Amino acid sequence: xxxxxxxxxxxxxxxxxxxxxxxxxxxxxxxxxxxxxxxxxxxxxxxxxxxxxxxxxxxxxxxxxxxxxxxxxxxxxxxxxxxxxxxxxxxxxxxxxxxxxxxxxxxxxxxxxxxxxxxxxxxxxxxxxxxxxxxxxxxxxxxxxxxxxxxxxxxxxxxxxxxxxxxxxxxxxxxxxxxxxxxxxxxxxxxxxxxxxxxxxxxxxxxxxxxxxxxxxxxxxxxxxxxxxxxxxxxxx
Amino acid sequence: xxxxxxxxxxxxxxxxxxxxxxxxxxxxxxxxxxxxxxxxxxxxxxxxxxxxxxxxxxxxxxxxxxxxxxxxxxxxxxxxxxxxxxxxxxxxxxxxxxxxxxxxxxx
Numbered sequence: 001x002x003x004x005x006x007x008x009x010x011x012x013x014x015x016x017x018x019x020x021x022x023x024x025x026x027x028x029x030x031x032x033x034x035x036x037x038x039x040x041x042x043x044x045x046x047x048x049x050x051x052x053x054x055x056x057x058x059x060x061x062x063x064x065x066x067x068x069x070x071x072x073x074x075x076x077x078x079x080x081x082x083x084x085x086x087x088x089x090x091x092x093x094x095x096x097x098x099x100x101x102x103x104x105x106x107x108x109x110x111x112x113x114x115x116x117x118x119x120x121x122x123x124x125x126x127x128x129x130x131x132x133x134x135x136x137x138x139x140x141x142x143x144x145x146x147x148x149x150x151x152x153x154x155x156x157x158x159x160x161x162x163x164x165x166x167x168x169x170x171x172x173x174x175x176x177x178x179x180x181x182x183x184x185x186x187x188x189x190x191x192x193x194x195x196x197x198x199x200x201x202x203x204x205x206x207x208x209x210x211x212x213x214x215x216x217x218x219x220x221x222x223x224x225x226x227x228x229x230x231x232x233x234x235x236x237x
Numbered sequence: 238x239x240x241x242x243x244x245x246x247x248x249x250x251x252x253x254x255x256x257x258x259x260x261x262x263x264x265x266x267x268x269x270x271x272x273x274x275x276x277x278x279x280x281x282x283x284x285x286x287x288x289x290x291x292x293x294x295x296x297x298x299x300x301x302x303x304x305x306x307x308x309x310x311x312x313x314x315x316x317x318x319x320x321x322x323x324x325x326x327x328x329x330x331x332x333x334x335x336x337x338x339x340x341x342x343x344x
Contacts, residue, residue, distance in 0.1 A: 009293060011263045011300070015249065018256050055292055079295045099296045100245055 001117070002046070005031040006038045006064065007053035007077065012099065016051050016077070019106045026110065035064035047072050049113050054078040054087075065090055073116055075109045077101075088217050112206050119203065138185055140166065140175045147173060152190070155204040155216050157182055159197040167218070194230050195223045202233060238332070241301035241340040261344045268297055268341055272334045279327060288317035291330070297337065306333045 003026055005016050013031045020026040029047060032038040036059055038050075052074050054061035061078075065071055071092040076083070079099045087096050094116050095109035138154075139146045149166060156167040159179050166173040166182075175182075183193060193199045194213060198220045206214040211227070213220045222230055243257075250257035275290035291314040298307045310333070313326040 009296060010267050011260065012296060014260055014263050018249070018253075018260075055289070057289060079292060079299075100300050103249065 001025055001048040001113070002027050002029050003049040003051065004029060004038060004041065004047050005051045006035055006056075006061070007031075007051070008033050008056045009053070012053065012077065015100070016106075019103060022103070023107065023110055025114075035059045035061070038064065039067055042068065042072075048117060050074045052076055054083055055080065062086070065092065068092075073113055075113060108207070115206055138182075140173055140177070142173060142175060149173065151186065152201070152203075154186075154191075155201045156218055156220065157191075157199040167216070169216075192226075192230060192233060194226045195221050208234075238336065239303055239305045241303055241337055243344070244302050245300050261341065264297060264300075264341050265344070268338055271297070272338060275334075276331075284317045284320060288314050291317060294334070298333070301337055301340065303333065303337070309333070 003020060005013050005028060007013050007016070010033070013033075017028055017031065020028050026049075029045070030038075030041055032041065034056060050072055052061045052064065054076055055078060061076060065074070071090075073094050074090075074092050076087050076093055076096045077099055078096070081098055083096075087093050094113045097105060097109055136151050138149045138151055140149060141147075149168060153168040153170070154166055155169070156165075157179070158165040158167070160174065162176060163174050164177050164179060164182055166175060179193070179197070179199065183191070183199060186199065190201060190203065191199050192202055200213060200215050200220060204215050206216070208214070208222075208230075211222050211224075213222055213230075243261075246257055246260055250260070271290065271294055275287055275294065278284075278287040278290055291310055295307060295310050295314070298310055309326065309329060313330050315321075316324075316326060
């Protein structure tokens with residue numbers, strides 16, 4: 001992964017550079033003490049990942065993100081915990097590191113970035129190869145219209161009383177149906193019910209901690225009875 | 238008074254003594270400059286800018302293991318940002334910066 005660092009603090013850049021050097025597959029191509037210089041660089045170069053400080057004088061990290069048309073994936077680095085909610089409003093942000101962070105926490109952020117990038121690279125091929133196969137689509141009835149949903153795009157299904165919420169990358173759909181009915185329509189190798197109110201797309205898992213799964217931006221509970229099946233389905237080292 | 242330490246830096250550097258020295262050198266160069274800018278802004282009454290300076294210094298405060306100092310800096314940053322009239326926190330913060338500067342100069 002080609003990466004850049006944007007941080008006005010030299011010490012912070014030194015630490016990130018060292019952590020990257022200790023991590024296989026990361027290549028720091030450039031570092032910048034301010035966002036303006038980074039924008040000039042990005043006008044002519046592509047990178048896979050940006051380590052971005054939020055608090056910088058004149059031009060903040062959030063200002064920087066808003067200037068980019070097609071922002072690369074980013075890991076935010078900040079001394080302030082209070083921006084976490086705002087940070088995850090941006091799809092390009094894969095993780096949020098509060099300074100000073102440990103090597104372990106940094107490694108976790110890199111793992112999240114790798115999973116996100118790998119998922120994005122795989123999807124176009126998978127969709128193209130299977131686009132005409134009806135089993136890859138699902139039609140749902142919303143306000144008397146049949147809406148087509150690409151099944152691999154679904155990352156989460158949540159029970160909501162008499163309704164279910166189907167979450168995809170681009171849109172959420174509220175459909176009058178049951179978990180049982182939709183579970184029957186989904187490929188079993190791709191989806192798993194991890195709680196009586198949640199079905200997840202296994203390929204979209206970012207991480208698992210105790211009794212919860214982080215999937216895209218949602219933290220989803222895992223019930224005790226479904227946990228063994230979830231663990232069985234993971235490619236554990 | 239709480240004293241700085243190198244626990245975080247040692248943990249991060251592991252056996253890499255070159256990295257440890259490099260990081261200490263960067264702090265030696267950067268810290269006095271950051272302190273100078275903070276004091277200038279504070280003395281001019283530019284409290285919002287001074288708050289930004291305090292925010293930046295907080296990273297070094299926590300890197301040097303000063304947990305009480307970090308909490309105090311947080312409160313001071315908040316006061317400066319919200320134009321709460323200066324009180325003894327400025328003096329306390331200045332003392333903290335001096336302790337850090339002395340400690341890092343001795344490394």
